[in-house]
Amino acid sequence: EPEVTQTPSHQVTQMGQEVILRCVPISNHLYFYWYRQILGQKVEFLVSFYNNEISEKSEIFDDQFSVERPDGSNFTLKIRSTKLEDSAMYFCAAGDRDTYEQYFGPGTRLTVT
């Protein structure tokens, strides 16, 4: 199975601080996604990204969130001013448009204190 990597695996930050979560998607995939999973709950869509633009975002993805692909390989999710409720597992995924399969990275566990 293709591999998506994410760093860091675990990030602890204080409320109000900015965090950047990084993802290296599969090189020949063009569709990228961020999802989050609050502990014990289902996986929720945050944002999809194609051709260096956001193609869709959810209600969760407010002005505190941003995504970019600064160097053509890394794909980042930035949270400008973290809140306690942002504590969750954040998954990056790369999509295959032919099969609609999405391959997930191992996730970043974000803990906001």
Place this chain on the structure above:
Amino acid sequence: AQTVTQSQPEMSVQEAETVTLSCTYDTSESNYYLFWYKQPPSRQMILVIRQEAYKQQNATENRFSVNFQKAAKSFSLKISDSQLGDTAMYFCAFVMWFGNEKLTFGTGTRLTIIP
């Protein structure tokens, strides 16, 4: 909007037995894909199996197979000869074909395989 429902929060089965996890979904679309993802304790999301809505034939992947009933909007996962490594959360997911490509997940079923 699409919704995915998994009505079994937890299940357990003896090793080597067969288990079926249920999933129903609601959509007005006719073209879509359905998936089952496995999330072991490591919390990695692993794709188990895919079903195209336009295909009548049920998908199979080794010990994993689905029972796809499009009219009933039902998509169950059958695990045969269950193994200890199958212990995980299992999520059913839906994605539309064309346009809205985000995955919509169910709430998951925690499956425990008992030795």
